[in-house]
Amino acid sequence: MMIHLTMIGSGNLTKTFVLGWIPHLDRLHMNLSVLARSEKYRQRGWEAIPIAPGLNPEILKAANVIILSVKPKDMGSALKEIRTYASPESLVVSVLAGISLSTLTDELPGRAIIRTMPNIAVAVGQGTIVVAESAGLEHALWPWFKQALDYLGHIVITDESLVDPATALSGSGPAYVYLLLQAISDAGQAMGIPAELARNLAVRTVRGAAEVALDNPEASFDDLISWVASPGGTTQAALDRLKQLQVSNSLREAVLQAGAKAAGMSMQTTRVQQLTKEES
Ligand SMILES: NC(=O)c1ccc[n+]([C@@H]2O[C@H](COP(=O)([O-])OP(=O)(O)OC[C@H]3O[C@@H](n4cnc5c(N)ncnc54)[C@H](OP(=O)(O)O)[C@@H]3O)[C@@H](O)[C@H]2O)c1
Numbered sequence: 433m434m435i436h437l438t439m440i441g442s443g444n445l446t447k448t449f450v451l452g453w454i455p456h457l458d459r460l461h462m463n464l465s466v467l468a469r470s471e472k473y474r475q476r477g478w479e480a481i482p483i484a485p486g487l488n489p490e491i492l493k494a495a496n497v498i499i500l501s502v503k504p505k506d507m508g509s510a511l512k513e514i515r516t517y518a519s520p521e522s523l524v525v526s527v528l529a530g531i532s533l534s535t536l537t538d539e540l541p542g543r544a545i546i547r548t549m550p551n552i553a554v555a556v557g558q559g560t561i562v563v564a565e566s567a568g569l570e571h572a573l574w575p576w577f578k579q580a581l582d583y584l585g586h587i588v589i590t591d592e593s594l595v596d597p598a599t600a601l602s603g604s605g606p607a608y609v610y611l612l613l614q615a616i617s618d619a620g621q622a623m624g625i626p627a628e629l630a631r632n633l634a635v636r637t638v639r640g641a642a643e644v645a646l647d648n649p650e651a652s653f654d655d656l657i658s659w660v661a662s663p664g665g666t667t668q669a670a671l672d673r674l675k676q677l678q679v680s681n682s683l684r685e686a687v688l689q690a691g692a693k694a695a696g697m698s699m700q701t702t703r704v705q706q707l708t709k710e711e712s
Pocket residue numbers: 440441442443444445446467468469470471472473501502503504506509510527528529549550551552603604
């Protein structure tokens with residue numbers, strides 16, 4: 433049977449999902465479509481991808497799985513489209529940061545909903561996809577959708593309380609890594625390495641370092657550092673300076689800040705919902 437999967441929203445994250453799935457559509461028996469609100473998607477190089485500008489009731493009616501991939505501030509209109517047109521039998525998947533399952537369930541009563549937190553590495557099959565445990569995982573299409581997610585990366589099913597922290601760690605995480613890459617490749621250039629080579633060395637270093645950490649789950653991060661740094665050597669000189677600049681503490685605080693923001697968004701939407709209910 434062909435499964436119709438529709439993504440609402442044609443932004444950065446949707447594009448990464450589409451890029452990740454395009455090579456596997458036949459194997460998954462997936463008919464993939466994207467609903468775009470405006471013509472802005474044209475600026476994002478969507479030529480190769482089936483896309484439906486504007487509201488498209490027929491596509492929503494046919495969808496077996498719907499992924500809600502808009503910014504939290506725009507979710508009201510997208511949820512209304514789902515309520516109005518989508519089959520009650522369909523499976524609704526959220527990738528929204530900071531929007532709880534209870535908020536989504538209140539907005540879409542009686543529907544099967546799954547809350548996830550992916551990251552942009554799904555585009556290359558290397559994503560980290562956190563999925564909240566919920567009744568939505570009992571939907572008949574969850575096994576199929578899980579298989580579809582398997583093509584996009586590593587799935588972790590966990591209690592919903594960990595989704596906001598995971599949003600800060602792995603959802604936003606690629607951005608922190610790019611900041612690190614920028615800094616080390618800038619330093620390379622400052623020492624005379626041509627820009628393209630500096631970028632290549634930096635990026636491949638991060639990929640290789642991550643692979644070593646994955647291959648050695650028993651090694652602590654301190655152990656891994658000790659495999660590189662010898663006393664009085666070049667690495668140790670950099671590590672001493674990083675310690676002096678309190679870089680680890682700063683990074684830790686930055687991730688906590690993202691976690692607080694995600695948790696704050698959850699609380700804010702719940703409060704707005706309560707107020708709306710009290711007023712009506
Ligand atoms: N980017 C990431 O790395 C990442 C990682 C994890 C989770 N997320 C979550 O993914 C969601 C999307 O993020 P993003 O980075 O892709 O945002 P984005 O690039 O701003 O894209 C959002 C898209 O939603 C569209 N949209 C808004 N309302 C719509 C509606 N009613 N119908 C159809 N399309 C509608 C917007 O249309 P226009 O083009 O017309 O503005 C835009 O294309 C967010 O909730 C975010 O929390 C993102």
